[in-house]
Amino acid sequence: MIDNQIIAGAQRQTQLEAAKAAFFMSGGIVTELESYSYRPPPFRYHPEPKPKIQRSTKENARQQRNAERVTLIAEMAKTMTCREVSKELGIPQNTLWTMSQRCDFKFAPGVQGGRITPYTDAQEDAKLAERITALRDAGLNRHQVEKQIAICNSTLLRIIKAFGIDFPRSKGKRCDGAI
Numbered sequence: 363m364i365d366n367q368i369i370a371g372a373q374r375q376t377q378l379e380a381a382k383a384a385f386f387m388s389g390g391i392v393t394e395l396e397s398y399s400y401r402p403p404p405f406r407y408h409p410e411p412k413p414k415i416q417r418s419t420k421e422n423a424r425q426q427r428n429a430e431r432v433t434l435i436a437e438m439a440k441t442m443t444c445r446e447v448s449k450e451l452g453i454p455q456n457t458l459w460t461m462s463q464r465c466d467f468k469f470a471p472g473v474q475g476g477r478i479t480p481y482t483d484a485q486e487d488a489k490l491a492e493r494i495t496a497l498r499d500a501g502l503n504r505h506q507v508e509k510q511i512a513i514c515n516s517t518l519l520r521i522i523k524a525f526g527i528d529f530p531r532s533k534g535k536r537c538d539g540a541i
Contacts, residue, residue, distance in 0.1 A: 436467040443472030482520075491525040494518070498529055 438447050439462065447469065448455045462468060490511065497507045508518055522529050 432461060432465050435461060436465065439467050439469040441470055444469040445472065487521055487524060490517075491521050491527060494521060494529070495527055498527070504529060 435447060435451070435453075435458065438450070442450070444455050444458050444462075447453070448458055458469075490513070493511055494507055497510055502510065504515075504518060508515060521527070
């Protein structure tokens with residue numbers, strides 16, 4: 363195999379020598395080409411910074427409207443719950459909550475723990491207090507009074523506390539967490 367390569371190389375060399383001889387016989391002149399020379403890249407062109415874009419009057423008006431809306435909601439939040447403000451203005455509650463956190467105001471408490479705080483009427487409570495006192499004097503216990511008037515235990519306790527009614531607990535029952 364090496365012999366074949368040597369033979370092929372020798373044939374190419376003879377062809378090259380024949381081509382050189384034909385070139386010089388025809389009056390050809392050998393010219394050397396210029397070799398590679400290093401040229402650094404051109405300097406970068408940095409354009410001047412652009413001036414800041416002025417906000418349009420349309421955007422300024424929108425920001426002004428939003429600021430007025432926040433102050434309106436903050437004023438409403440002092441006396442209304444988030445749900446009431448949402449119904450009044452037609453804005454979702456989660457939007458109002460994030461707005462209150464961002465702008466640092468709080469809504470009036472209303473619904474806590476899933477229960478709505480009951481509406482109480484002073485005149486109605488006074489009538490109930492009279493009936494509770496009368497039933498107590500008749501000898502009924504707390505549970506019987508609740509069933510007779512058709513009120514719940516929390517309402518009974520609220521009226522007893524508000525009007526200072528002395529309504530004793532049943533004998534043998536726990537009171538105030540003591541056994």
